[in-house]
Amino acid sequence: MPTITTKDGVEIFYKDWGKGQPIVFSHGWPLSADDWDTQMMFFLNHGFRVIAHDRRGHGRSSQTADGHDMDHYADDLAAVVTHLDLEEAIHVGHSTGGGEVVHYLARHGAGRATKAAIISAVPPLMVKTAANPNGLPKEVFDGFQAALAAGRSQFYRDVAAGPFYGYNRPGAKPSEAVIENWWRQGMMGGAKAHYDGIVAFSQTDFTEDLKKIKIPVLVMHGDDDQIVPYVASGPLSAKLLQNGTLKTYKGFPHGMPTTEAETINADLLAFIRG
Template identity: 80%
Template sequence: MPTITTADGTDIFYKDWGSGQPVVFSHGWPLSADDWDAQMMFFLGHGYRVVAHDRRGHGRSAQVADGHDMDHYADDLAAVVEHLDLHDAIHIGHSTGGGEVVHYLARHGEGRAAKASIISAVPPLMVQTEANPGGLPKSVFDDLQKQTATRRSAFYRELAAGPFYGFNRPGVEPDEAVILNWWRQAMMGGAKASYDGIVAFSQTDFTEDLKKITIPVLVIHGDDDQIVPYADAGPLSAKLLRNGTLKTHKGFPHGMITTQADVVNADLLAFIQS
């Protein structure tokens, strides 16, 4: 398996297919690069080089005990980009991966990047604070950690079968294969990485990161996102970005990159080619 070893000795698995302008994908919690299958195959077929890695502790990357925070996530992404010597890259992040992309661009600069897109993404800040009254109470994330630590397999199955893809909405037919693929990816990762990752995605404040970014960024969010609520995420991120564009999809769930892949792929292609 293709891997790189980071400065702190962590082995990171990555996929690197095709040639042409690179499109680099950062996945959400607690999944893996496999969550981008529909996008990687689509852009590969349109003549792009597609790259995706498994975040540390996730998928086929090393199940290390430490480093499950946004600084390490951004640094690991930078290590993959530098190892593959990518230039003029399009960075696309979903959910936690959207935070990873934003923090990477702010922390490591835009010298190797051309554009970015964040989809159903966690910025600017998920947890409720005095400065962020519209956020979710910390108790919500404490409960996610408790369930991850004590009943991870069942919890993951319930999350995928319910709010992640909107399969709990009236009239929506659950897709068992999609549910099982989510569960498979999530269970490949380590429990410690998943547990710590909840703090990373919920408590990191990306406000200043968003303000630093100057390249064009497409913000895509569904207004029926039950995981990262729309009102306190997509619109606020788009306003904080210097060159941000918001694309709102009515009724789309958090996991739209899978259940509405055709629409998302078309959005991304139009943005990249514009």
């Protein structure tokens, strides 16, 4: 399997398909590069080079006990970009991956990037604070950690079958295949990485990162996102970005790159070519 080894000795698995302008995909918690299969096939068929990696502790990357924070996530992404010598890249991040992309661009600069898109993404800040009154209480994320430690297999099943894809909404038609694929990806990774990752995605404040980014960024968010609530995320990120554009999707869930792939892919393509 293609991997790179980071400065602290962690092996990061990645996929690298095709030729042309590179699009680099950063996945959500607790998933893997496989969550981008639909997008990677779509953009590969439109003449792009597509790259996606498994975050440390996730998927096929090393199940290390340490380094599960946004600094390491951003540095690992930078290591992949440097190893592959990518230029004029477009970065696309979903959920936690959106935070990874934002932190990467702010921490390492956008010299190798031309555009970015963040989808259902965690910035600017998920947890509720005095300065972020619309965030979710810390107790919500403490509950996530407790459920994961008690039995992550059931917890992951419940997340996928419920709020992640909006399958708990009246009239929803759950896809067993989608649920099982989410569970499969989650269980491939390490429990410690996923446990620590909850703190990373919920308590990292990306406000200053967003302000630093100068390249065009498309902010895509569904207004029925039950994982990263719309009111405290997409609109705020778009305002903080120097060149941000907000696109709101009425009724779309957190996992809209999967359940609404046709719409999301078309809008991403239009943004990239625009």
